Amino acid sequence: MKFVLYSLVMVFSCLSALGQSTETARESQIDSLIALMTLEEKVAMCHAQSKFSSPGVPRLGIPEIWMSDGPHGVRAEINWDNWGYAGWTNDSITAFPALTALASTFNPELSAAYGVAVGEEARYRKKDILLGPGVNIYRTPLNGRNFEYMGEDPYLASQMVVPYIQGVQQNGVAACVKHYALNNQELWRGHINVHVSDRALHEIYLPAFKAAVVEGEAWSIMGAYNQFRGQHCCHNELLLNDILKTDWGFDGVVVTDWGGAHDTKQAAEYGLDIEMGTWTNGLTASKALAYDNYFLASPFLNQIKAGDLSEDLVDDKVRRILRLMYRTNMDATKPLGRVNNAEHHAVARQVGTEGIVLLKNEGDFFPIDPNQKLKIAVIGENATRQMTLGGGSSELKAQFEISPLQGLRERYREAEIVHSMGYASGAPAYGRALPSPYDADSLKAAALAVAKDADVVLFFGGLNKNHYQDCEGGDRLQYGLPFGQDELLHELAAVNANLGLVLISGNAVAMPWLPKVKGVMQGWYLGSMAGYALADVISGDVNPSGKMPFSIPKQLKDNAAHSFGEMSYPGDSIDQYYKEDILVGYRWHDTKKVTPQYAFGYGLSYTDFAVSAIKTDRTKYRLTDEITVSYAVTNTGKTTGAEVVQVYVGKPKSKVNRAKKELKGFDKITVEAGQSATGSLTIPVSDLAYYDEKSSDWKVESGSYVLYIGNASDQIQREIKVQIK
Template sequence: MKKVILLAMICLGTWTSKAQYSEKEIEAKIDSILPLLTLKEKVAMCHAQSKFSSPGVSRLGIPEVWMSDGPHGVRAEISWDSWNYAGWTNDSITAFPALTCLAASFNDSLSYAYGVAVGEEARYREKDILLGPGVNIYRTPMNGRNFEYMGEDPYLASRLVVPYIKGVQKNGVAACVKHYALNNQERWRDHINVEVSDRALYEIYLPAFKAAVEEGEAWSIMGAYNQFRGQHCCHNEILLNNILKNDWGFDGVVVTDWGGAHDTKESALHGLDIEMGTGTNGLTYSKVNAYENYYLAGPFLEMLENKEVEESIVDDKVRRILRLIYRTSLNPNRPLGSVNTTAHHEVARKVAQEGIVLLKNKEDIFPIKDETEITIAVIGENATRMMTRGGGSSELKPQFEVSPLEGIKARYKNAKITYAMGYASGAPAYARVNPSPYDADSLKSIAIDVAKKADLVLFVGGLNKNHHQDCEGGDRKIYNLPFGQEALIDELYAVNKNLGVVMVSGNAVAMPWLSKTKGLIQAWYLGSMTGHALADVVSGDVNPSGKLPFSFPKKLEDNGAYAFGEISYPGDSIMQEYKEDILVGYRWHDTKKIAPEFAFGYGLSYTDFSISNIQSDQSIYAANEAITVSFDVKNEGGITGAEVVQVYTGKIKSKVPRALKELKGYQKLAIASGASQPGTVTINVSDLAYYDDSISEWVVEPGDYYLYVGNASNNITKKIRISISKKSRS
């Protein structure tokens, strides 16, 4: 036995002083370890031993794999065998803005900084896998979990997910990209069978995952709860074996979403590596250890022993798990990590500042000056409510959370700040009814009285992380603002026309009250530094530069998922068909000529920008070339700011149905007042391809295209006509 342990320690590299293992060395070490493992030990590595860990092999010094929820921060420690919090006093962390906010920044380098910071905190907490980021596509504004994702556009999500992953994994912590795939609603998420065309699958719903694997080199992927073409996504032959592992060459670990496994043979054969969170009765295999009831536990071992499944199947799973362990806990160059540092707080604040979107600014109500003669009435529960609580698995335990009201009070030293709650929503919980101790009429009456006496009213409302709002486990019930906020806004406007609104949400909402506000700021869920970041923008210390990562329909029926009846959304409880196909988000609005309330890519500034001298480097391109679009951006106002120039492409007279235009490039430029700056966006001709499901290949259609250059999907400064030839240029 001692010889075996000694050999294992040498194989694992415990005694080496080498700075870093090469991939070749890791594979050689894994080859030497596999023969030392018993079949039972191999199977044990493929399923949970607690709520958030899977076992190693102590006999050989193979460490456990420890996981934690993300992606906006490391979740508080969960008990070993229940969903209760462990009650630790040293697990407080930095809460980073939700990924909708990061997406709104249109800033790739900021995504990397975000990933590095959250990865450092995960490393400090001794986690091997951080369960995030999420890149499911924003298909409908009713999805309760949209706030965790990167918007409606596959190109934007692909651009931002790669640096996030690289930042996290720099710390020797695996990013676990989720939820693969088509988990675009919470209602019936555990069983709904999604039917979608191959075109929509490849063009809309898979690109961000593909980029995460091929460019980000993600070390783990989390399967989705739902089914796709009759198989659950956590053990899906098409998604996991054919596309992920074969076509994309993914060499990492596939982890179930918690409770996402449903069958032993499918789990064994269809791409699953680690099973987590399965509900068990503790009776079939062991009353003591219910984890032996998992599909990839006792039943899997029996199938292997009975030769119903080849041992090579479990060996592949263990090889992937060992590879992940070498990249994380057995990485000799793994940094120590840190938590709640000033640098992390600065990253959280910077992401929030750049993600906040100014949607309306009539009569320049924003920025609000800090003057002694002004009284600002801050109205709304969301001005004081902690938004890191609730929401499901993304709930966080931050060391602190600066509320909007606290941030405004800290920034405004001269103006008089008054506050009234205005409305109440109840505790963040999964209960269907969250009773509130407040009387709604009294709250409204007090708020109206406060508003009457103010020079300016700043209403801070929106959604929160209650069930059936921005929350895991259930979709929204209504598109309108809840808790009587719309009536409150009407009454505030009746007594004070100088009304600005700060919308805190991870989703679009109906805005029948929009004409009654002078200004509107989309503030998202901003994490620990919420109040300071919001005050930075409201005061003008920071010029807003965020752009919407998804469209805001005027009414729910304007969203593409709602144009084809209930079978399209939410489905009939068993089946769902994505009948809008590739026309998701702005693609739907543009192509069907349905004006949104606010368009994808839209966002105002406190200064004025002009885009000029827009041109492409050629007019005719070969199939193997790249298109370079150049332009100049001038800041014509009196404040330094940043503009996002967006380049879309569209095929003229295509032989297949296509969107009017699709985002293919962007550049964010920070420009001083009065200055000009040149910019370029490069697009590979191959990126103009559509997925031809008749031959299962990407095809670049020759002919004429438009390049659309502007600063929002519906605000195009110039169209340039180009041609793509059939041949490559030698």
């Protein structure tokens, strides 16, 4: 049999080389392999054999599938049958910035480079499926896992996820897009039953997944833990069979989130292909050596033998699994991969510098001249804390991690830099929050003493990867900064007014101290090159160009999900209703006139830009047309920089409820100081459709539309009316 398989592989490789119909040959080959398998062998391929692998068929030379957590890097090796780390010495990797940072670059080309780099590292580590990227929508700033996702806007997430997937998969590694769908909180994630309208589902929560499948051609997708309309998402008839596999034509593999399967019949019939992690509560306890008892293991086999389930069901699953294998571990042309090389470090650093968002810069506090002999007080635990650790499944074993303090010390050779913790949290621990080992009053007193005599105070605060912070398995408990940071900032401002703040977080936070600080940067979790990327921007070596991928509300009740009370977020532990419907993020702020602290798409620069000559190619369009918007961007300052032109579209007097405007296009343009550059972008008229619940289809209304062109959702330079027929 091995000779038969070897011959089939050689035929497939030859056809690939000759440029013939590899897809037809592959499908024929898959059918031949399935015909050679026993029922037991087929069923075995549909469930795990270890924490991160599923079996092949050794008799036929079909290999195992090996998976690894992502999406910000390849996780360290885990033991075969428990959650302990295996203790390898050769599994350190490059940690890339979190996906919130990637989204804030508004740069799809950089997303492609990110995908290529992380895909190369996964291939080097012999991983067949990388568990990422994540594209769940940012609905509430309390969601502990927002840092793994790409913000609140479905269009932005769609534009950024497609090149990421394509970059990963060119390495012969399957991207596994997660968590499909509506996994927008960690609290009660394993069972909360989400109720959301069809319009909100299709217009807000599914577009990035659809783009990943239809445009990105993702080879695998991960189901979510939660329920949707009474069925768990890992075996959900509407989400998996009807929408994903039928409407979108997905030909890849659906993988459970670990422990996401709950029923053999539903798993068999409602779209699940590989079951992983059953009898685990996420990342901790598990039932050892239970693999034959999985829902898609012996119970599946027995129900097929009894005639309760059709063998066609397992054949379809195996066909999809083999298809993925021919794209990954059974592809004779796949590359070798690379890890921890200079090019990957450069990508991580560039994503970091382009992703950092300058929120406030009173009196040009930033940049801080690296050539002056300054005394700089660096305050905050986040200046030295390792942020690649903790956070849940995206925890990484980085070969190195440059801290913000180290980055500053290497760049500011002329300055005297003194660090004081100021506040402290506990060590990372999944599922529980450990107390700080330090005395809070002593830390505060030391920080104030250091800050009092400094020329400049830089506070590195925000959140971390601990439980109840930016971490899988639990949501945040408060909107304000933890560990006494709000109080500390007020006291620091009282002893030294020359105070700037760098927020290290993946989430919005309350800012009661905002009037008392001169500068604020959103610094994200930036991975291995974090300190260098931050120093690049703080020093002015790189001009910041990041834009917020989500709105920052002034107070929690200003967020749409929270404005409707407990049943909207977090629910009653059984059911939850998305009462804000399609008005998520800036859609809510714009439509309901709720002023945010900082708007979606907002971000300052060290230079000034003027967007002018804004026009459309015409004013009347039909359904099959594209709207072309052209513009000029002039850099009126003294520093080369990049601006993001954003085009939103609204439909006044619509026959259905709509947001005031929705992002439909963006363009990042780099312009030399004192120079101008022109640009244009196109918007297909079909993209202006809304989801009609009566017909279960997309419809474009005729009539007048308004194009809003600016550089943030609340900073619009021009409005243009167009007619659609």
